[in-house]
Amino acid sequence: MKTLLAAALLLGAADWKERAPLPEPRAGSMAGTPGGRYVLAGGSFWKDDVKHWTARVDIFDPARNVWEPGPALPEPRSDAACATLGDTLYIFGGGADGDVTADAYALRGGGWQALPAARLPEARLYPVATVLDGAVYVTGGIARAGDYSTVTNTLWRWTPGGAWETLPALPGPRRTSHAATAFGGKLFVFGGVTSRGGNLENLADAWVYDPAARAWSALPQLPVVRRAWAAAAAGDTILLLGGYTDDFATDVWAFDPRTGATRRAGSLPHPLADIRVSAIGSALYLAGGETAPKIRGHWTLEGRFNPIR
Template identity: 35%
Template sequence: MTQIDRRAFIAAAGAAAAVPLAGRAQALTTGWAPKAPLPWAVQEIYCAVSGGRIVVAGGLRRPARVTEIEDRIAIYDPTTDVWTQGPRLPSPRHHPMVVTCGGALMIVGGYGRSDAGDWTAMTDVWMADGEGLSAVARLPTPLSESVGVDLAGRAHLVTGRRPLGAANGQWNDQSDVADHWAYDRGADRWEALRPAPMARNSAAGAVLDGVLWVAGGRTVTGGGTGRLDRYDSVGDRWDTLAPIPASPATGQQVGGGLAMAAAGGRLIALGGEWFAAGGGGVFAETWIYDPTADRWAAGPPMRTPRHGLAAAAIDQTIYAIAGGEVVSGGRAGGVVEAFELDPFY
């Protein structure tokens, strides 16, 4: 790994955020193949595609010791299969949302360290600029474990966790929310939009066919959900569609800690974890959603089951990045795998 020049980082972050996808097609799949690992083990991460490269920020190195909060940015070039390191975050964060907004890379919220504890939900928003990262308008409320996407040139954050009372520093201080915020880059302000139909955390999101999709997630009291919600920004309307099926291998519901990307006219959801008496487990499953049929189909399982991972699609290739390899975060990894959707007409 080499240290990336700041100008190269800014050039990538300022490039068009939308990487072209192939036209709508039926999708067959090849299996997952290993790629260059992320140079450090990390989980509870998100990513965004900017300038044809994948950007990951923050996370937890070992959540059993939550003081090990990451402040590094990793940038992956799929054309060379090489990771480089960008500028460090102004302060360490885990579960920060990484999203583009009209071509600009943003790192939003997440948990940081304060005198109250290492699960202090933050309102900071940092945007890539000529100096590396600079602060822009803060979130109106602290937010972490949210879905972040770029929809029609605005950054949207949906669901997640935030403190509903005065306390903000411990995991139990945070509550599931259905919040929906959008950032207007020109006005440098956040706007509250119609909330999601269900409050939950650790869901996954993507933009497909010009609308926002939120899949899976979990509630602290109710466990994982396969729920799939779709937001139409033109009508400011949410619709609920076919949920992600339960895992055939375990009988457990795929829900919290999964990741998702859009490619080839499909949504691809992968990974996640479940809890049960005596433990739980981590999913290897990949699920592929066809919006024309409102149906999920099983894709090839990942070689390495993971939760708290990041996922991105560039053209027809889906990347699964790092994440926790055992339930509840006892072991973070740096594994990166990819598979291609093979179109036919």
């Protein structure tokens, strides 16, 4: 309880710190923290009521509070799975302008390298990647842009130098735009959106995958339905941030993996969806995101939390 209260106090709206603004506001970017800096790659934005995709990469240095240009992606891309292993940022899948890909790339040595052997088993848009015990786990997503009837429940596992392994599918509704993170040697998945009878339905269910047992277990229902949000381990809790239902959300929720309880834990300074949250030391970082329909955020936010014990 003390840790949960600490998380709630430390991550209330007044405790988020705004850092240098993102040079090009966008959402659906891929992000990670190779080398202790926050890398934001690709994404999309709207101009004159037309959607654009970008290959731009920006790198934020928290110590100096500056954004610097990074090596551009080989092609414009948004909404790919992304994961940091060591000093390398990996991206898998995603798409642009109606195309969906399975391609994989790694940012290392000052540039992007294509990884033909690490291509996803199938093309995916809006999948979510999580790093657990040196491996990348990718869940869900859709197979065709704009066609939510192609929503999936796949779980794939990959380690550098190896091949993708198909693991037991995620139970419950097929989903995309969910939140996922690793905690205590297990993979947690929260909410998202599915398609039922041609209609989109936001989800409030939660699941945990145990790699040792190769099995999923259901968790208690969440207090809110939510999609396009983010999850991050913080102290003894998992924080669930922002997202979208009928409106764009500011609320932050703390999920206790020991009890399955979820409680309100403050707010973001701005409503944000389609964000990527990464940790550097004892701080969370996020930048950009969608703050209203077709409106991208320019904020860079830093939130402090208790390190995982």
